[in-house]
Amino acid sequence: MHKKNIIAIIYDFDGTLSPQPMQEYTVFPQLKISPNKFWKEVKKENEDIKGEEIITYMMKMLKKAHAADLKISKADLGNMAAKIKYYPGVVYFFNRINKFVEKESGGEAKLRHYVISSGLKEILDKTKIKRYFHNIFASEYHYDVYKKPAYPKLVVTDTIKTQFLFRINKGKEKLSENINEFMEEAARPIPFSNIIYIGDGLTDVPCMTVTTMNGGYSIAVFNPKKRKSIQICKTLFKNARVDFIAEADYCKGRELDTYVKVILKTIIAGINHYTAQREMAKKRNVYK
Numbered sequence: 694m695h696k697k698n699i700i701a702i703i704y705d706f707d708g709t710l711s712p713q714p715m716q717e718y719t720v721f722p723q724l725k726i727s728p729n730k731f732w733k734e735v736k737k738e739n740e741d742i743k744g745e746e747i748i749t750y751m752m753k754m755l756k757k758a759h760a761a762d763l764k765i766s767k768a769d770l771g772n773m774a775a776k777i778k779y780y781p782g783v784v785y786f787f788n789r790i791n792k793f794v795e796k797e798s799g800g801e802a803k804l805r806h807y808v809i810s811s812g813l814k815e816i817l818d819k820t821k822i823k824r825y826f827h828n829i830f831a832s833e834y835h836y837d838v839y840k841k842p843a844y845p846k847l848v849v850t851d852t853i854k855t856q857f858l859f860r861i862n863k864g865k866e867k868l869s870e871n872i873n874e875f876m877e878e879a880a881r882p883i884p885f886s887n888i889i890y891i892g893d894g895l896t897d898v899p900c901m902t903v904t905t906m907n908g909g910y911s912i913a914v915f916n917p918k919k920r921k922s923i924q925i926c927k928t929l930f931k932n933a934r935v936d937f938i939a940e941a942d943y944c945k946g947r948e949l950d951t952y953v954k955v956i957l958k959t960i961i962a963g964i965n966h967y968t969a970q971r972e973m974a975k976k977r978n979v980y981k
């Protein structure tokens with residue numbers, strides 16, 4: 694039986710922690726291609742071949758890099774990560790919220806942060822905020838013997854993202870572990886009621902729905918400079934896909950910070966309730 698004292702905040706990356714898709718800070722400038730043109734080409738090609746958009750973008754990026762003679766080994770991609778820009782307050786958010794949970798729960802609850810992204814793990818693994826994450830799940834290339842990316846070996850689509858929610862929930866975070874075996878609620882180390890999912894758009898809908906329908910919490914964040922982004926969040930809220938919507942500003946005292954803390958206090962109250970029940974049961978020998 695787990696203590697159920699672990700809380701997880703799970704973030705999408707592009708548009709959630711960082712304003713633009715990560716490729717736009719990293720690979721595209723080196724390839725000298727306009728993001729708009731690239732994504733349009735991906736959409737068009739994908740319509741023609743009726744494929745999976747993430748595979749199409751990963752293959753197209755590979756082909757363009759090869760054609761331009763740009764090296765994109767794992768190390769090269771990692772080196773580009775420093776160029777990524779973050780929304781206000783992101784860099785300081787994790788430590789600050791960890792301390793909040795520690796104080797609020799009297800050290801009883803432990804907070805973990807995760808990323809689930811359709812972007813590239815090679816880049817995410819080298820970001821300056823990597824050390825705050827318990828785990829990062831993202832798309833990955835397979836590399837040949839010359840360390841060149843050959844093909845996508847892991848593709849994280851909108852719906853595949855939900856698989857990782859269950860991996861976190863069941864404590865089976867290694868991809869080699871079977872996720873479909875039945876596991877009783879009591880045996881799951883991080884119940885959905887201890888999970889907060891933060892995303893920015895329609896690609897997060899499957900994760901938001903799985904989280905909230907299982908008793909967890911979802912927040913949609915928007916870029917205040919983009920009307921479309923604000924509109925998407927309003928629709929998500931109107932359709933009850935998310936509990937809160939807020940500007941993607943992670944600074945102390947801002948709306949997002951307030952909502953995250955409101956949810957965390959609720960989760961911590963649940964953890965304290967569970968702990969008190971267990972102690973009472975022990976005292977009264979209920980389970981003997």
Ligand SMILES: [Mg+2]
Nearest residue numbers: 705707708893
């Ligand atoms: Mg996103």
